[in-house]
Amino acid sequence: MTPALSIRNLTKNFGPAEIIRGVSLDIQPGERHAIIGPNGAGKSTLFNLISGLHWPTGGTVALHGQTISCLAPHVVNRMGLSRSFQVSNIFANMTVRENVRCAVLWSLGTGYSFWRNIGNLKAAQRRTAEVLDLVGLIDKAHLPAAALPYADQRTLEIAITIAGGADVILLDEPTAGMSHSETERAVALIEKTTRGKTLLIVEHDMSVVFGLSDRISVLVYGEIVASGTPDEIRGDPKVREAYLGDEAEDLPLTGGAA
Numbered sequence: 001m002t003p004a005l006s007i008r009n010l011t012k013n014f015g016p017a018e019i020i021r022g023v024s025l026d027i028q029p030g031e032r033h034a035i036i037g038p039n040g041a042g043k044s045t046l047f048n049l050i051s052g053l054h055w056p057t058g059g060t061v062a063l064h065g066q067t068i069s070c071l072a073p074h075v076v077n078r079m080g081l082s083r084s085f086q087v088s089n090i091f092a093n094m095t096v097r098e099n100v101r102c103a104v105l106w107s108l109g110t111g112y113s114f115w116r117n118i119g120n121l122k123a124a125q126r127r128t129a130e131v132l133d134l135v136g137l138i139d140k141a142h143l144p145a146a147a148l149p150y151a152d153q154r155t156l157e158i159a160i161t162i163a164g165g166a167d168v169i170l171l172d173e174p175t176a177g178m179s180h181s182e183t184e185r186a187v188a189l190i191e192k193t194t195r196g197k198t199l200l201i202v203e204h205d206m207s208v209v210f211g212l213s214d215r216i217s218v219l220v221y222g223e224i225v226a227s228g229t230p231d232e233i234r235g236d237p238k239v240r241e242a243y244l245g246d247e248a249e250d251l252p253l254t255g256g257a258a
């Protein structure tokens with residue numbers, strides 16, 4: 001089977017600093033894959049390379065077999081890969097509905113000039129309503145995004161990420177800054193909104209990572225030091241030494257959400 005994402009010998013230097021140092025990774029269609037690792041390991045940089053925000057110094061990224069490294073982010077997005085950001089990407093002064101509608105229109109390739117084609121506008125409105133309903137924000141659709149509580153803003157970020165119907169979704173620390181109960185709700189939302197899709201997630205909360213993922217890769221100083229099922233990663237001495245330490249004892253026993 002052609003992997004949904006195939007990363008080969010990827011490198012990225014910023015000046016003399018080698019930040020990503022020969023990453024190779026295949027992610028199969030429908031897989032939920034987490035990237036974990038210490039602060040500064042290069043996780044966000046890897047996401048930036050995959051989504052077209054940065055171009056690699058060397059190596060390639062392929063989406064369903066098609067090379068996407070060195071393509072612009074909006075082109076990669078229209079090919080079916082969508083990502084969220086650690087720092088929220090929403091338009092604060094626009095309503096919740098307008099935020100989602102913009103994401104839908106951009107994915108259709110319409111930009112903001114939707115008045116040129118009324119058929120597009122109707123399709124976008126239908127899709128916007130569908131997404132708002134799916135994430136549970138339909139009752140708050142009329143509010144300015146800035147008026148939402150923090151957890152709802154992160155939900156809106158997920159709504160924007162999935163709005164265009166991409167089948168490969170990258171989420172960068174989707175539960176950062178959330179309380180325990182907000183995190184539980186966010187995980188349920190991620191499971192629901194990415195069902196049947198390929199998910200690549202960067203996350204520091206190990207209960208989220210080990211509860212949600214089919215496979216986990218551990219990035220340390222720009223290199224993947226281990227890749228495997230949650231059980232394999234939990235038991236890997238290299239991973240304990242480099243990252244998990246004693247926290248491994250307290251992790252959920254099985255990974256991979258239903």
Ligand SMILES: Nc1ncnc2c1ncn2[C@@H]1O[C@H](COP(=O)(O)OP(=O)(O)OP(=O)(O)O)[C@@H](O)[C@H]1O
Nearest residue numbers: 014017019037038039040041042043044045046086
């Ligand atoms: N545009 C840039 N120019 C120079 N250095 C950068 C740039 N972007 C990232 N870096 C450096 O690359 C390294 C990896 O950063 P990155 O944000 O990818 O790590 P991370 O694993 O996502 O960290 P965290 O878990 O803290 O978010 C850091 O040392 C960072 O300072």
